[in-house]
Amino acid sequence: MTVRILYFAALRDAVGLSDESMALPSGVGTIGELQCFLADRGGDWAVLSPGRNVRAARNQRMVQSGETVAPGDEVAFFPPVTGG
Numbered sequence: 001m002t003v004r005i006l007y008f009a010a011l012r013d014a015v016g017l018s019d020e021s022m023a024l025p026s027g028v029g030t031i032g033e034l035q036c037f038l039a040d041r042g043g044d045w046a047v048l049s050p051g052r053n054v055r056a057a058r059n060q061r062m063v064q065s066g067e068t069v070a071p072g073d074e075v076a077f078f079p080p081v082t083g084g
Contacts, residue, residue: 001071005038008078011054014047024069031056032065034075053080 006019028037035056039048048054056063057076069075 001069003034003069003072004074005034006074006076008076009081010079011047011077014044016044029069030065031058031063031067031069031075034069035065035077038077048077054078055080 002021002023004019004021007015007017012018024034025037028034032050035048035054036050039045039050046052055078056065056067057078058067058069059074060076
């Protein structure tokens with residue numbers, strides 16, 4: 001299954017990409033599994049490691065790590081935003 005992945009703010013700066021399309025390997029079917037798969041690239045991708053404060057959206061809707069990913073989805077990762 002192929003998905004489009006977007007990276008925002010400090011995550012975009014750390015990984016050096018704003019977006020990419022990717023065919024996911026078998027076993028990657030949730031937002032959390034996708035995040036771990038990306039973090040396992042190593043190096044700068046560690047910003048997506050479990051336990052890091054990263055938010056995710058699927059098709060422009062905020063989701064939790066257990067949310068299922070479907071073919072053609074757009075998944076966005078970004079750091080939390082503070083306001084004031």
